[in-house]
Amino acid sequence: MASNPPFSSSSSPSSAPRLARISSDHIISVLLLLPVESVLSFSMTCRRFRSLAASDALWLPICRREWGGVDALIESFSPQERLRLSWKWLYAQVSQLSSLSCRRLSCKNGDFPTPRASHSLAVVSDWLVLFGGGSEGGRHLGDTWIAYIGNGRNKALSWQHINSGIPSGRFGQTCTLLSNYLVLFGGINESGDRLNDTWIGEAFYEGKDMRIAWRLLNVSSVVPPPRGAHAACSVGNHRMVMHGGIGLHGLRLNDTWILDLSDDLRSGRWHWVTNVQSLPPPRSGHTLTWIGGTYMVLFGGRGSGYEVLNDVWLLNIDSSNREWRELKYELYGLPSEMPLPRVGHSATMVLGRKILIYGGEDSQRHRKDDFWVLDVGALPRFQTVGLTKPPRRFWKKLQVEGHHPSYRSFHGACADKSGRYVYIFGGMVDGIVHPAEASGLRFNGELYQMDLVLQL
Known part of the structure; x- marks a missing residue:
């Protein structure tokens, strides 16, 4: 007699579906x-699989896989939030993110950074680190400030001015986080000179205090040409990628460089990325964001003809397949489906592998206060299969709850290690126009915290 097929409907225990007899751990x-x-399709198969496909035993590893780790996120939740946390629900909340909660942070003491723009802002461990920028009177600042942010629930912070000595004052530099080190490159000094020096800022912890020690990085004789208003991002803990900016004589650049650092970050070597087709047009004031693996995303900036851009490019720096590819998308007749062109905006990687775009200005110096997320979860897969258009919901505009920041450009922005909180400091904002002034531009010194709205 022929045996029952694997998925026979027989009620005999010996003929139960083979898949149903597999242990939950194996499934x-x-x-x-x-x-x-x-996974979601599998959950509709039967009652048992629906239960398995909703369990934290499945969705916690999925979140780790999709988001690159969640330990810091777990630490950001209160004990009460952890008790009622469902990882499947959290995954859905992050995937459907639609709003931010914003609040302005006050200063506990009377010591705080002066208003500035085109500075650097980063989170090192649980500390905000602020460096340099341009300020009133044409000053080019070279000061370093730190503030402890902890678990992100503080309503007021204490800024500390630390005497790091060097590098020299500048604005328009990049300052990229690699592990607990900062890598600073270039910028423009008070004489208007473009720079191409490379610095390492090393964090030292003494109890509840931190200090940053800057040192000039030992690099080979091959270095990128001097520039400011360029863009850079880390790739892992020992590599940085830099692109574009304003070079000598105001020339806008479109070259790409990779900095490979030694294991102890005492030295490094710059490599010019050549033989790459379809380079993005030259630009400055754009952003470059690492999205995992060997991929990063470039957005916006100001072109050689002073036009302001909103194009999106995907860069792959894999040694066997280095290439730039523009991500073109159809708007279906609705310009509101994507951000308008801008320069001097910020791009911050947040929870869920989304890039948060904020602010900037257009060609008429009209500043912006809008927030957008670029969902990059499918972009490496998009690149691999060679599609010509990214997914339909490529961009999403977010609503803002609470104390909305004013319109601004050339501010600093960074996320904490959980990716749940984003900090925004300073920038150029619109001010009151006085008769003796050509415009109402002014430097800002406010600090804001943006919180991804998650209904836990």
Whole structure:
């Protein structure tokens, strides 16, 4: 007699579906190899699989896989939030993110950074680190400030001015976080000179205090040409990528450089990325954001003809397949589906592998206060299969709750290690126009905290 097929409807225990007899641990191991869409389809098969496909035992590893780790995120939740946390629900909340909660942070003491723009802002461990920028009277600042942010629930911070000595005052530099080190490159000094020096800022912790020690990085004789208003991002803990900016004689650049650092970050070597087709047009005031692996995303900036841009490019620096590719998309007749052109905006990687775009200005110096997210979760897959258009919901405009920041450009922005909180400091904002002034531009010194709205 022929045996029952694997999925026979027989009620005999010996003929139960083979898949149903597989242990839950084995099923979860298989599900973790599948994309989320397939996991959701699997959950509709039967009652047991629906229960398995909703468990934290499955969705916590999925969140780790999709977001690159969640330990810092778990630490950001209160004990009460952790008790009622469902990882499947959290994944859905982050995937459907639609709003931010904003508040202005006050200063506990009377010591705080002067208003500035085109400065650097980063989170090192649990500390905000602020360096340099341009200020009133044409001053080019070379000061370093730190503020402890902890778990992100503080309503007021204490700024500390630390005597780091060097580098020299400048604005329009990049300052990129690699592990607990800062890598600073270039900028423009008070004489208007473009710079191409490379510095390492090393963090030292003494109890509840921190200090930053800057030192000039030992690099080879091959270095990028001097520039300011360029863009840079880290790739892992020992590599940085830099692109574009304003070079000598005001020339806008479109070259790409990779800095490979030694294991102890005592030295490094610059490499010019050549033989790459379809380079983005030259620009300055743009952003470059690492999205994982060997991929990063470039957005916006000001072109050689002073036009302001809103194009999106995907860069792959894999040694066997280095290329730039523009991500073109159809708007279906609705310009509101994507950000307007801008320069001097910020781009911050937040929870869920989304890039948060904020602010900037257009060609008429009209500043912006809008927030957008660029969902980059599918971009490496998009690149691999060679599609010509990214997904339909490529961009999403976010609503803002609470104390909305004023319109601004050339501010500083960074996320904490959980990706849940974003900090914004300073920039150029619109001010009151006085008869003796050509415009109402002014430097800002406010600090804001943006919180991804998650209904836990």
